[in-house]
Amino acid sequence: MNPFFGSVFWLLVTLGVLVTFHEFGHYWVARRCGVKVLRFSVGFGRAVWKRVGRDGTEYQVAMIPLGGYVKMLDAREGEVDPALRPVEFTGKSVWKRIAIVVAGPGFNLIFAVAALWLMFMLGRPDAAPVVTATPGSLAATAGIQSGDRLLRVDGEPVDTMSDAMDDIATALLGREPLPLVVRGRDGSQRDVLLPLQQLPAGRSIDKYFDALGLKLAPPPAIAATVMPGQPAAQAGMRSGDTLLAVNGKPVADFNAFAEAVAGAAVKSPRLDVTVRRGEQTLHLPVVARYESLEGQPARWSVGIGSVPAQSAMRRYGPVRALGAALGSTWDTTRQTFTMIGKMVTGQASTSNLSGVIGIAQVANQSAQMGLPWFLNFLALVSLSLAILNLLPIPILDGGHLLYYLIELVKGSPVSERTQMIGQYIGLVLLFTLMGLAFYNDIHRTLLS
Known part of the structure; x- marks a missing residue:
């Protein structure tokens, strides 16, 4: 699927599922609190399908699939038949109104735990946290070496690259020294302190990661597989040969070898590839080909495969998966509030906000990576x-919850005038946040 249309499709799926679940929370609790629900709509605008249920609620699917809403019987929106006052929203106790308001976010929380629970039972494919550092970067200066495996980040054990990067991202926003425990290729453990306090303030998280220079380690420079009939095989290369250089240019890893082949083959496809086989150093005359292999885009290649990356998968049974889901939900909630706090206090840049475009892009990427992702x-x-x-x-x-909490304290509802002023303030704040997030998305898209 085209990336643009894929992003739009998966965005609609994401918003359709999550916002509908959110609104269903309001609907379900309102019904149990004795409030009459006039309409439950999936989407906005003109209805493309609707019916009236036995309970008198109008259920509909609307043309604009960017959310949904629940319309309850509410005296603030017009005259209410005296016979229906017992099922009108504002006539309910403040505790019931609080329950109805909290139900939407509450159902989103339940959905998050359920989705993570299913993900942990299915197992999410991931890479082991084996890293390297860009030369001259903050991580390299701190002592990170190619092939180091991250064991702990800020005292917390990490099993996958995603877990490690999530913890590091949170630390980057605070720009405070971050302790790591790593295991080197020789099996020895050591402590590394990342001096994140040296990073400049007010940058986006992407810029911080670039400056840190910590990345997934590339495969070693070894020809793990040599494809029959391909240039490397015809030149005499064997599986297990260590790749040393291309046209005399040393290569440090398999990615560097592939880049060296592409760079040299543009000038001439006839390459001198230096390999080590046991105690021997051999110079092999390899003629590179520009072709597409296994459905990939055409590129210069010699027909060899790398050592598979170390994989790590967290897959649990139902009980342990539930514990992992609850733990992950708590960690993400804590990290989110930390980020919000740092942006409010100016410690973190608002350029880290993402909007609809960013969500659409990540939705498409994660969908392509499989159901668990x-x-x-x-x-x-x-x-x-x-x-x-x-x-x-x-x-x-x-905001509504705040009004009801004030009502509990003062013993009477917040005045309509105060609520109206609050609505205008809320609209300004919300549109400001949406505009800022949209600007960030456009800015990132133009720079990528």
């Missing part, structure tokens, strides 16, 4: 929606 993505977005909606911003669920 897409479930993980859905869980993260669902949790973000829950947290965002609970922020005390008028017009969001958190």
